Amino acid sequence: MAKTLGMRKNPVKDEREQAFKQAALKVFSAKGYHRATMSEIALEAGFGKGTLYWYWKSKEELYFALIRQMHEEFLQLVEEAASRPGSALEKLGWMGGEITELYYRDRDFCKLSWKMRAEELETFSPQYVEELQDYIKRTKRALEGIVKQAVEEGSLPPADPYYLSCMLLGLVEGMEIQWLEDPSSFDLRRGMELAMSFLLFLGETGKRASTGG
Amino acid sequence: MAKTLGMRKNPVKDEREQAFKQAALKVFSAKGYHRATMSEIALEAGFGKGTLYWYWKSKEELYFALIRQMHEEFLQLVEEAASRPGSALEKLGWMGGEITELYYRDRDFCKLSWKMRAEELETFSPQYVEELQDYIKRTKRALEGIVKQAVEEGSLPPADPYYLSCMLLGLVEGMEIQWLEDPSSFDLRRGMELAMSFLLFLGETGKRASTGG
DNA sequence: ATTTTAAGACCGACCGGTTGGTCTAAAACT
DNA sequence: AGTTTTAGACCAACCGGTCGGTCTTAAAAT
The missing domain is CATH 1.10.10.60 (Homeodomain-like)
Incomplete structure (x- = not known):
């Protein structure tokens, strides 16, 4: 019994x-x-x-519970943007806004993620590293899909979508870093809006060029 | 005596x-x-x-000897670009090329700098932190000067030069990070060239708009 | 309702290992 | 001989993780 x-x-x-x-x-x-x-x-x-x-x-397990949560949230956001209806520029616009909000809402998560990327990955267990890299790979793939659509629609210059998406990601992450280091001297919202207006500008001139020429 | x-x-x-x-x-x-x-x-x-x-x-002294060297080199590069003759776009172009070369030449220095920015500054002696922040401030100021010139020349959109320079710095640093993390999947030289071509494109359309309108 | 029972929840002393920094003695140079 | 340079044993502080033991509480038994 x-x-x-x-x-x-x-x-x-x-x-x-x-x-x-x-x-x-x-x-x-x-x-x-x-x-x-x-x-x-x-x-x-x-x-x-x-x-x-x-x-x-273990310390590692606790740490990766947080890391996982952060990456999960970010991935979902990008994948949702990719699967939305509408033009690529609309998707990017929506995504930019959501990312900004996410960052402001979970500033500590940003810091965590940021610090994590400077850690030696070799010090962590392979299973965690793999899991992490999988998240990153999926996120990049979803973003690349949107950018590819943008190029096809003529709202981004006809360059390699992969490199374009790397640049876009780089720009966002680079601004994120500056905002994390000193939010009083760099307002991320304003930076994102400025970046977005550049995107729109590129889109317009690109379309005008293709319809005009 | x-x-x-x-x-x-x-x-x-x-x-x-x-x-x-x-x-x-x-x-x-x-x-x-x-x-x-x-x-x-x-x-x-x-x-x-x-x-x-x-x-x-001390460990700290050794560390900052390296950090100082890296920042000194970068600062000199940006200040030299700013004091060069020619248009802002030419300055930026020259600077971009030099930075890329610097990065490729001293990859370990890049990694060092990158890891350093994720450290807690509070754990270092104030004198070192101050020195470091002074380097960063001077670098940013020089860059902002070039960007300001670019806006005045109409080769960059009429936005706040400070924010423009933050975006530019963010873009470069963001790409640098991706290159540091995995140079086989992101070629920094190519990324920089692509970024540069965007800059030129913006400059041309900007000038055309101002002369045409 | 009261008692019994055992798993849940909690704690902090302790252990093995690591690290920045010191000290000393010997080697090398002049 | 005297000075500079070198090496590594040594120390105190720190940290991740463990362990024995204690207190708490829901549920079973009465």
Whole structure:
């Protein structure tokens, strides 16, 4: 006979997990993976280190729970933009707005992601690295699809879509960095709007050129 | 009276310093400041740790000797571009080419700089942080000057020169990151050339619009 | 309703390993 | 002989992760 005596579910599991994740986000995003300590995260969450290890089996697992969440969110956004109806420029416009909002909403996530990219990937377990690279690959592919459409529609110059998407990604990430380093001297929203207006300008002149010539 | 008597200059001292700096560059650029160890740097240079400390008084000092060199080089490049004769577009074109060459020549320096920007500045001594921020400020100012000229010449749209220069810097840095992460999937030279052609395109259409309207 | 039971939740001392920096003694040079 | 240079043992501080043990609480048993 199975002994179920005293068996119970963890009533506070979700709550605690959230508390720890929030604390971890704060500490990891401020210090990066290697400089962050599990004691500090536990303290920040208001618990002992042992308790933190009750919920996560390692520092790495906790870290990648956050990294995964960030990449998942970003990927979904880009894929949704790609699958939307409308012109490529409309898709890019919508995506730019959403990305900006995402960044402002989850600034610590941005910092986390940003610090992560400067870490040595070799120090992490291969399964996590693979998972991460898969997210990045899928995101880039979705973005490249939109850009390809834009080139076909003549709203972007007829250059290699892959390189165009790299440039676009580079521009956004480069502005993101400046905003993260000093938000008071660079307003990301304004930068994104300016970038968007350039895109539109390119689109217009491109179309005018193709219809006029 | 100046005491020069008996003050001997070790003929190999400079050589050793260079060896240590090169080793430090290799290790710091691969691991970042905090994960790099002095023992490893000493070993890489072919000396004992004690010897390394005979040449530099701290890890931080060694690190900033490299950081300083990198920023100095970049700043000089941008300032030289700004003080060149010719149109803003010519300056930017020259600068883009030089930057690309610099990056390819000193890839490890790029990595170092890139990792450095993800570090917590608070962990360094204020004097170093100040020095660093001064370099960045001067670089940005020089770049902004060129961009301002470009706007006045009508080869860039009439937007805030500061934001334009931030975007330009962001684009270059964003592409640099992608190239650092995986040079086989993103060729920086090609990316820079593409970016440059966009700049020229903007300049032409901008001028045509102003002369035609 | 009260007691019993055992899993859930929690803690912090502790361990093994690492690292920046020091110290000393010997080697090398002049 | 005296000075410069080198090496690596050594130290104190720190960190990820473990472990033994304690307290809490839901559910089973009465």
